[in-house]
Amino acid sequence: MLIAIRDLHRVYQVGTEEVHALNGVSLDIxxxxxxxxxxxxxxxxxxxxxxxxxxxxxxxxxxxxxxREIGALSDDELASIRNQEIGFVFQTFNLLxxxxxxxxxxxPLIYAGLKHEERRRRAKETLELVGLGDRMKHRxxxxxxxxxxxxxxxxxxxxxxSIILADEPTGNLDSATGAxxxxxxxxxxxxxxxxxxxxxxxxxAAHARRVVRMRDGRIEGDGPNPGRQGGxxxxxx
Amino acid sequence: MNLRESMGIALGALRANKxxxxxxxxxxxxxxxxxxxVLSVVEGLNRYVSEKILNAGANVFWIDKxxxxxxxxxxxxxxxxxxxxxxxxxxxxxxxxxxxxxxxMADATAPVRQRNKVVRGVGIRGRGAGxxxxxxxxxxxxxxxxxxxxxxxxxxxVIGPEIAEELFPGxxxxxxxxxxxxxxxxxxxxxxxxxxxxxxxxDRFVAIPIHTFQKYWQARGSFYISIKSVDQPxxxxxxxxxxxxxxxxxxxxPGRADDFALSTAETFLELYRNITGGVFALMIGxxxxxxxxxxxxxxxxxxVSVTERTREIGVRKALGARRRxxxxxxxxxxxxxxxxxxxxxxxLGVVFAxxxxxxxxxxxxxxxxxLFLGLAMSGLVGVFFGSYPAWRAxxxxxxxxxxxx
Numbered sequence: 061m062l063i064a065i066r067d068l069h070r071v072y073q074v075g076t077e078e079v080h081a082l083n084g085v086s087l088d089i090x091x092x093x094x095x096x097x098x099x100x101x102x103x104x105x106x107x108x109x110x111x112x113x114x115x116x117x118x119x120x121x122x123x124x125x126x127x128r129e130i131g132a133l134s135d136d137e138l139a140s141i142r143n144q145e146i147g148f149v150f151q152t153f154n155l156l157x158x159x160x161x162x163x164x165x166x167x168p169l170i171y172a173g174l175k176h177e178e179r180r181r182r183a184k185e186t187l188e189l190v191g192l193g194d195r196m197k198h199r200x201x202x203x204x205x206x207x208x209x210x211x212x213x214x215x216x217x218x219x220x221x222s223i224i225l226a227d228e229p230t231g232n233l234d235s236a237t238g239a240x241x242x243x244x245x246x247x248x249x250x251x252x253x254x255x256x257x258x259x260x261x262x263x264x265a266a267h268a269r270r271v272v273r274m275r276d277g278r279i280e281g282d283g284p285n286p287g288r289q290g291g292x293x294x295x296x297x
Numbered sequence: 298m299n300l301r302e303s304m305g306i307a308l309g310a311l312r313a314n315k316x317x318x319x320x321x322x323x324x325x326x327x328x329x330x331x332x333x334x335v336l337s338v339v340e341g342l343n344r345y346v347s348e349k350i351l352n353a354g355a356n357v358f359w360i361d362k363x364x365x366x367x368x369x370x371x372x373x374x375x376x377x378x379x380x381x382x383x384x385x386x387x388x389x390x391x392x393x394x395x396x397x398x399x400x401x402m403a404d405a406t407a408p409v410r411q412r413n414k415v416v417r418g419v420g421i422r423g424r425g426a427g428x429x430x431x432x433x434x435x436x437x438x439x440x441x442x443x444x445x446x447x448x449x450x451x452x453x454x455v456i457g458p459e460i461a462e463e464l465f466p467g468x469x470x471x472x473x474x475x476x477x478x479x480x481x482x483x484x485x486x487x488x489x490x491x492x493x494x495x496x497x498x499x500d501r502f503v504a505i506p507i508h509t510f511q512k513y514w515q516a517r518g519s520f521y522i523s524i525k526s527v528d529q530p531x532x533x534x535x536x537x538x539x540x541x542x543x544x545x546x547x548x549x550x551p552g553r554a555d556d557f558a559l560s561t562a563e564t565f566l567e568l569y570r571n572i573t574g575g576v577f578a579l580m581i582g583x584x585x586x587x588x589x590x591x592x593x594x595x596x597x598x599x600x601v602s603v604t605e606r607t608r609e610i611g612v613r614k615a616l617g618a619r620r621r622x623x624x625x626x627x628x629x630x631x632x633x634x635x636x637x638x639x640x641x642x643x644x645l646g647v648v649f650a651x652x653x654x655x656x657x658x659x660x661x662x663x664x665x666x667x668l669f670l671g672l673a674m675s676g677l678v679g680v681f682f683g684s685y686p687a688w689r690a691x692x693x694x695x696x697x698x699x700x701x702x
Contacts, residue, residue, distance in 0.1 A: 115615060115695045136619045143617020154612045154699070158309060170302070171617040215616070 061124075062222060062254060063089035063112065068121035070107050070277075081107040082118070083277035089256070091222070094249040096257040096265035096285075099274035106227070108274070109258045113146050113225045114138045126222065143171050147216025151228035153208045155200040161187060161211045162196040168219045186214040190244060206237035213244055217253075224248060227258045242267045303629035310602075310630075311637055318637075321598050324591020325638030325678060326645065328584045329671040333646025333663070335580040336670070338653060339573055341661035346569055356397075356532050357431050357562065360385075360539060361521035364558020365568055378556040379547055380519035383507060386425060389522060392542050395531040398427040400523045401507045405514050409503055410476040411464040419460060420502040421477060423510025423520075431523040434504075439471035439486030446485075447506040455486040457500035477503060480513055493658065536561075588674060591638065592682035599631050599686035603693075610690050611698025624691040631683020632676055639675025643668055 070082040082104045089095060099105040110116040111123055114130055117138070123130045125145065133141070147168075148154075155164045165183040174182075187196055190210040200208050209229060216224050226245065230238030246267065249255045257268055265271050269288050273281040311318040319326075363375045386401035393399060403423040409416045426444040428434070434441075437458065446453050454475070461470040461484075470484050482505065491499040507520070526535040536559060543557050603610070610623060618626075647663050654661040 110696050113615070115699075136621075139614065139617050139619040139622075142615060148615050150699070154608065154615075156609055156612065158306065167613065168616045171613075171619070171622060219617075 061088055062091045062093075062126060063087065064122070064124040064127075065112075066122045068108075068111065068123060069119045070104075070111065070116070071119045080277050082111075084121070085274075085277070085279055087272065087279065087282070089254065092249070092252050092254055094245075094255045094267075094269040096259060096268035096271045097274060098259060098262070098265045098271055099280075100260055102276075103274040104277040105258050105260075105274045107277075109225060109227055109256075112223070112256065113148060114141045139171075143168055144219060145222040147219070147221040147224045149209070149212050149216050149224065149226035149229045151231040153200070153205075153212045153232070155208055155211055155215075157200055160197050160199050161192060161203065161214075164200070164211055165215045165218050168215060172219055182218055183214075186218040187211070189217070190214045204237070205233050206240055209233060209237075209241050210244060213241070213248070217248065222254060224253055224255045225258070226255065228260070228264075229257065230261075230264055231259075238264070300625070300629050303626045304633045306626075307630040307633035308637070311634065318634075321594055322591065322634065322638030322641065324587050324589075324594050325635050325675055326591075326642040328587035328591050328678075329639045329642030329675050330646040330649070331580060331587065332584040332674065333643050333667055333671050334649045334653075335577060335584070336667035337646065337650035337661045337663045338659055339577050340664045340667070341650075341654065342573060342659065343570075344662055345660040347566065355433075355562075356526045356529055357523055358526075358532070358536055358539075359521055359523050359560050360389075360543060361558055361560075362519040364560055365564060375558075380517070381521055381557060383425070383511065383520055385543065385546060386520070386522045388546060389524065389539055389542055393524065393535055393538050395527050395535045395538070396524050397527045398430045398523075398525045400425040400427050400431050401520050402428070402523055403507065403510055403515055403518075403520045405510075407478050409460060409464070411473070414464055416460055416463050416501075419477075421510070421514070422502050422504040423507040423514065424504045425507045428504065428523075431525050434491075435489045437487050437489040438469070439484070441486055442504060442506050447508050450509045450512050451506060452480060452482045452509065453485045453506070454482040455488060455504045456484055457488055457498075457502045458490045459498055459500040460503060461487045475503075477505075478513075497658075532561075588678050591635070592678040595631055595635055595638075595679065596682040596686060598634070599627060599683055600689070602630070603627065603686050603690040607693060607698045607701040610693050611695050611701065614693070614695035615699060620691040623693075624687045627687035627690045628680060628683050631687065632679030635675045635679030635682075636672065639672055639678075642675065643671045646671070 065085060065087040068082050068085040069080065072079045072081055085104070085108060097105045097108060107116070111118055111130075114125070117131050125141065130138070130141070156167070162180070162183050165187055166179045169179040169182060184193070184196065187193060190213055192207060192210055192214065195203060195207060200211070203211065224245070229245070230241055233241060242264065245255050245257070257264060259265050266285065266287050269285055271281075271283065271285050272279060360381060362378050362381050363372070366372050366375060383401045386399055389396070390399040402425070405421045405423075406418055407421050409419045424432070424442060426442060426447055429436070429441050436455070439455070442453065442455055454477070456470065456475075464470070464475065465473060470487050473484050474481050475484060482503075488500070493499065524535060524539055526532040540555065540559060544555065547556055549556065613623060650661040650663055653659055
């Protein structure tokens with residue numbers, strides 16, 4: 061089991077009031093699943109994503125990533141897990157504006173402690189994989205929205221993580237470019253990666269093979285996506 | 298983390314906004330610049346003065362009525378002391394076994410004329426025979442003043458090359474006559490040029506026999522005595538002997554303080570060091586204040602930078618940056634900033650020091666250790682004042698930072 065979540069709670073203190081963002085969530089995710097977490101804003105899907113992405117730790121309950129209990133880890137250990145196991149793709153791309161595409165993709169490798177030449181080589185390979193081999197020296201402001209998101213995807217992939225975690229990855233893109241990005245996720249999944257989409261858009265969630273619906277900090281529904289048939293191609297093979 | 302990357306970011310930001318960077322770094326620039334400048338000038342002065350004073354007066358000490366007087370009361374008190382006389386010098390010459398030379402001296406200032414030419418403000422030096430040894434004067438043309446000149450109160454003089462050049466440009470000065478105040482003197486010698494000491498020419502003087510000086514300028518009043526020992530080790534012995542002789546001549550019982558002053562080149566060097574030490578301390582104080590102000594400005598800019606780049610910090614953390622990675626990055630940026638300021642400051646300090654050396658009598662010598670000191674100081678300012686902003690950056694919560702607009 062890649063991810064095992066049991067009775068997860070996350071409570072925020074807002075002023076004197078306690079807000080239960082997650083209220084007893086249990087969820088298992090296998091390797092090479094293509095999963096969408098859906099729900100309206102305030103449903104707790106972002107909180108769940110933050111915890112799955114090791115940016116946040118649960119108030120109660122258990123989150124095991126590859127059999128490691130995440131709640132017990134220190135800040136630096138969490139950073140190391142984010143670096144090695146998680147690839148983030150954000151709605152607003154979150155590329156460093158002053159750095160070119162290549163350097164942006166190199167960032168996780170810098171924190172992984174890789175040598176310069178190795179970093180270069182792997183970042184180039186990954187950028188070529190997302191079809192940006194000819195845009196490596198371009199800065200984010202010289203790239204289109206779709207190209208920026210592909211740089212971000214390359215950055216998420218470059219360190220070979222266990223999970224690609226995408227938060228509204230098409231939210232800032234027009235529908236044609238959005239489709240292009242979703243095609244990219246499809247390919248990534250087909251190559252054996254685990255992809256988790258967090259979205260409130262039904263037609264984006266429709267690309268996933270499994271959909272988890274959330275409301276009020278609880279899981280409301282969890283099942284295979286009826287529109288998409290077939291299991292993971294790699295797992296099947 | 299990648300130091301080169303952090304320094305690149307800092308340098309990029311410097312380039313992107315030159316005026317803001319300059320203003321940001323002004324404190325550091327002034328601080329480091331003034332340290333380099335002051336150290337260079339003081340270093341130059343020290344070297345110069347030690348060399349000149351110690352060489353000129355090697356193994357020489359002086360006995361005079363006043364010594365180094367720094368207050369009005371001390372001066373009033375010292376005026377009651379007995380005058381130092383030429384006879385004191387004669388007595389010392391007879392008694393001191395380790396003295397190479399004992400010379401009675403007195404100084405005055407007067408205009409020197411030749412026909413219609415006048416040189417004003419010339420130092421008139423009354424000198425006993427042997428003055429060339431203690432004053433470290435070499436003859437260029439003619440001869441020195443002699444014992445015979447002195448005994449006979451001859452109206453002869455030895456002049457410095459600057460006087461010779463002004464009164465007799467291109468001509469042989471020896472054998473010619475000059476008028477000093479109302480009296481006519483024959484020039485018997487011209488000394489070799491010695492150059493300037495702290496901007497003051499050492500070649501602008503007229504030396505006459507001390508007894509001649511006594512007869513025409515100073516029938517009464519105090520003289521002073523220069524004594525040169527045969528070598529360095531005997532200097533304290535000679536000093537002690539001279540003190541004993543003078544005390545005996547002034548009938549001082551044991552326990553009474555000296556009623557004359559005995560000073561060495563070291564005495565003057567010490568005074569000089571006290572003065573420059575004060576200037577030095579003051580300027581270092583100014584430099585420290587500028588550095589602190591500069592550091593606070595850098596801290597402010599770094600705090601702004603941390604706020605501006607909250608999102609970037611969030612992204613870096615999401616990608617796996619640990620606290621110390623963020624800390625190092627911002628520390629490296631702050632240090633790069635202040636080191637850049639330090640380099641500019643060093644450049645400016647050196648330029649000013651060299652300029653001062655060119656256009657003023659102050660000699661300056663850029664000391665290499667001071668350059669490293671300047672660099673180290675600016676680096677430390679960066680690390681010290683950058684650490685709080687860097688700490689703040691490293692403590693940011695990645696979720697909040699990512700959400701920051």
